[in-house]
Amino acid sequence: MTDMTTDAMRDPNNTPPLATAIPLGLQHVLAMFASNVTPSIIVAGAAGxxxxxxxxVYLxxxxxxxxxxxxxxxTVGVGPIGARLPIMQGTSFAFVxxxxxxAATQGLGVALTACLIGGIIHFALGSVIQHLRFLFPPLVTGLVILAIGLYLIPVAIKYAAGGAAPFQMEAESFGSLKHWSVALTVVVVALGLKFWTKGTISNAAILIGMIVSYILAYMLGMVSFDKVAGADWITSIHVMPYGFEFNLGAVxxxxxISVxxxxxxVGDASATTKAGAGRDATDEEIAGATYADGLGTAVASVFGGLPNTxxxxNVGIVGMTGVMSRHVVTIGAIFLIICGLLPKIGAVIASMPLPVLGGGVIVMFGMVASAGLNVLTEVNMNRRNMIIIAISLAAGLGLNLVPTAVQYLPGVLKVLATSAVAPTALMAVVLNLVLPDEID
Known part of the structure; x- marks a missing residue:
């Protein structure tokens, strides 16, 4: 294979031979595939x-x-839209x-309408994003990412034990050895492959672990392919499948979260250029990445897709291989589009038992939380910053754990207050702006 460290491979506009580009493109897809479809499964479940x-399956x-x-x-871009860097987009956990x-309280129509408007605002941020970065230093972004992971971990445990809703948790089989055996198979296989293999297999460790666990679940009689047989071969795409329902609180x-x-x-664009080319991202690349983020979210929501980011x-893959070619990631994008047009693939994913998904998201959500901790390692842990961390997490996670504490808030404001992420982000931003720096 071509030397991955040559200057040519560090050029975003370089086009590697197909024999090199196709496996690298698949590697990018395998690394993000499970994480990409999981938010849709969770939100669909919440919507009933x-x-x-x-x-x-459609979601x-x-x-x-x-x-x-x-x-x-x-990767391809249109005018100012797109960083034209090897940046892989996928459905964002931040919005889950x-x-x-x-979705649970107002319906998918309200949720997807909010995504459409939020995506348009996100797109507009591309022109001012450089001026907003001061609001989100590592202290704030680390806290937000940590809160996302901690909020989602209980969901992972519920899935692993065999259920996601209260009535499912009361079922006799909830928490059974069979469910946990299937879930822990994902964890064990993923850890083994991640740390004792290299390259594509290591990067796709969670996906492979879920496939192995899926096979085990099938052998235990937990999988039914009846709905796979009835699924269409080609996706029928619908415009605003759940209608347009505006709700200010949801927007x-x-x-x-879009901000x-x-x-x-912005961080991923900067990390990509550092990892692949040893340079800082330009203002045009950062603005283009933000435009593409927002446009992708807005367009997806029109057809029933969730926000992407x-x-x-995948930044880690760029750093590991040294391949900076955006055309490699373009090939990965084409694979995803093909998968998205084949409902049989979605039906197979949807037939996956909850414990298989649970085992995968235990690792994924735990990694989200640890990523937040990693960002916080850049922060000087003086008394000021520790107070901000303490109050932000206490407010965000506390209200999420005791939602009746704000039971008299109206509609979506209650959802927002108990979402863990929004209160944590708001508290962190405000306190970071208000508290003086000189507290040691």
Missing amino acids: LAFGGAEQ IQMAMLFAGIATLFQ GVLAGI VAVTL VSAIET SFSQ
């Missing part, structure tokens, strides 16, 4: 859609299709808490 049903298809399309916005709450909630997502994308794990 039948597990494995046609509507859930999974849109996750794959528009992850590919949004990635093309980044807010969207699950909105504010999604927009707040955080935009800052995360840049995927940090």
Whole structure:
């Protein structure tokens, strides 16, 4: 194979031979595939859609299709849109808490309308993103990412034990040895492959672990392919499948997370150029990445897809291989689009038993939390910053754990207050701006 450290391979506009580019493109897809479809499964469950049903399959298809399309916005670009860097886009975990709450209480129509408007605002941030970065230093972004992971971990445990809703947790089989055996298979296989293999297998460790666990679940009689046989071969795409339902609170909630997502994308763009080319990202690249982020979210929401963002794990692939070619990631995007157009693939994913998904997201959500901790290692842990961390996490996670504490708040404001992420972000931003720096 071509030397991965040559100057040519560090050029975003370089086009490697197909024999090199196709495996590298697949590697990018494998590294993010499980993380990309999981948010749609969780939000679909919160909205009350039948597990494995046609509507859930549709949301999974849109996750794959528009992850590919949004990635093309980044790698190919149109005018100022797109960083034209090897940045892989995918469905964002950052929005899961807010969207699950909105979908459960207000419906998917309200949730996706908020995503559309939030995506448009996110797009507009591309012109001012450089001027907003001061609001989101590592202290704030680290706290937000940590809160996302900590909020989602209980969801992972519920799935691993065999259920996701209160009535499922009361079932006799909830927490059974069979469920935990399937879930822990994902964890054990993923850890083994991650630390004792290299390259593509190591990067796809979670996905491979879920496949092995899926096979075990099938052998234990936990898998039914009835709905796979009935799934269409080609996706029928629908415009605003759940209607247009405006709710100001939902829009504010999604927009707040969109700002955080935009800052995360700025970080990923900067990390990509550092890892692949040893330089800082230009203002044009950062603005283009933000434009693509917002456009991808807005377009996806029109057809029933959830918000997308840049995927940090794919930055690691760029650093590991030294391949900076955006065309490699473009090939990965094409694979995702093909998957998104084939409902049979979505039906197979939707037939996955909850414990298989649970085992995968235990690792994924734990990694989200640890990523937040990693960002916080850049922060000087003086008394001022520790107070900000303490109050922000206490408010965000505390209200999430005791939602009746704000039971008299109206509608989506209650959802926002109990989402863990939004209160943590708001507290962290405000306290970081208000508290004087000289507290030691």
